[in-house]
Amino acid sequence: MFRKLAYCMLLLTSSTAFAQSLPSKPITLIVPNPPGGVVDTAARVVGQPLGQLLKHTVVIDNRPGGSGNIAYQAVARSAPDGATLLVSYSAYHTANPSLMAKLPWAPKDFTPVALLVAATNVVAVHPSLPVNTLPELIAYLKKNPGKVSYASQGNGSLSHIGTELFKQQTGTDMLHIPYKGSGQAIADVVSGRVQVFITTPPSVMQHVQSGKLKALAIAGKTRHPMLPAVPTTAEAGLPDFTLEAWVGLFAPAGTPPALVNQISNGVKQALDTPEAKKQAAAQGVELRYLNPAALDTLVNNELGYWRNVISKASITLD
Structure with missing residues (x-):
């Protein structure tokens, strides 16, 4: 007791x-x-x-x-x-x-x-780029080395490192424009001042759905439920490029x-x-x-x- x-x-x-x-x-x-x-x-x-x-x-x-x-x-x-x-x-x-x-x-x-x-990343571009698929983007970048700019949330961010990996894997070259977070970056991408943004869906979801940006590929193993028509990078021919934050x-x-x-x-x-x-x-x-x-x-x-x-x-x- x-x-x-x-x-x-x-x-x-x-x-x-x-x-x-x-x-x-x-x-x-x-x-x-x-x-x-x-x-x-x-x-x-x-x-x-x-x-x-x-x-x-x-x-x-x-x-x-x-x-x-x-x-x-x-x-x-x-x-x-x-x-x-x-x-x-x-x-x-x-x-x-x-x-x-x-x-x-x-x-x-x-x-x-x-x-x-956790969030996979999406390869998004401004409609001013004459591309509609990931292979078309890669081909365009190869024809125009250094003439296209990409945004990141800042030096050393996943969007920075991930896009550099994308460049290495595809043999392409783009100009890096770093920002202090997604808010400032997305504003310039939507306006067309910067053309490419590889980032997590929350940053670009509404702009893709409204047509202000194009989503070319999901850098994950499966398609994103909010962007079901967008192929994965593997489906688009770039299976080694996956990026998750x-x-x-x-x-x-x-x-x-x-x-x-x-x-x-x-x-x-x-x-x-x-x-x-x-x-x-x-x-x-x-x-x-x-x-x-x-x-x-x-x-x-x-x-x-x-x-x-x-x-x-x-x-x-x-």
Whole structure:
């Protein structure tokens, strides 16, 4: 009887401590990109339901610039109390360490909390280009080397590295025009100032559907449900070109495991809400939860992968 009572008291004490582990102040999700695009979309998809489930105020703070480093450094230097979390873009998180010799943060500065979303990329072009298929684009670029420009969300972003890989695989040449996030980039692509944008669907979906842009191929293994008529790169004759971005939630290193797990479980429930599913479907992103351990494995695998890719492509931000 005594042992049973003691055990029950231990469970009650542990549960109480667990419930009180959230910070007293609001939880701030720091986004390394401006509003618009898959990273900001992921933050907004999870933010409101997470706050409701945790019964806590969740604030979204966009801090673009410096190829993500402004936001990453801010979170890395924050107290490990769960009050400041990073909404991390895969290219920044796994490519910047290989792109910059003097990076003001390191992957070890963060504790994985949960994967939020994944999004394949779409090859989109302005209608002024006289092409309607991916093979036609490649042929046109070969006939006009250096005369076509492409947009990216910034130096070292996945759209930058991915398009450079596209150039390498197709033997083409385009002029790189970097922006500070998708919002500014898409404005110039829609206006025709820049002609090509390889990016995630949220950035271009409405413009493709309205006819302001052409979607030539999906750089994934399957067609996108919001663009069912657009072939994959494999179907279009370029099977080796696949490009997927992901967005994950990270806490500063040293955040207590119980707190990390509590927030991660909240994220899992938040992503399963009808509202989150509706928003994700409307924006063309895939909700894909991974727990802290699985996200840690994903990060470590991609750090090695992008290190090799960046080295072969001779890309640097220094």
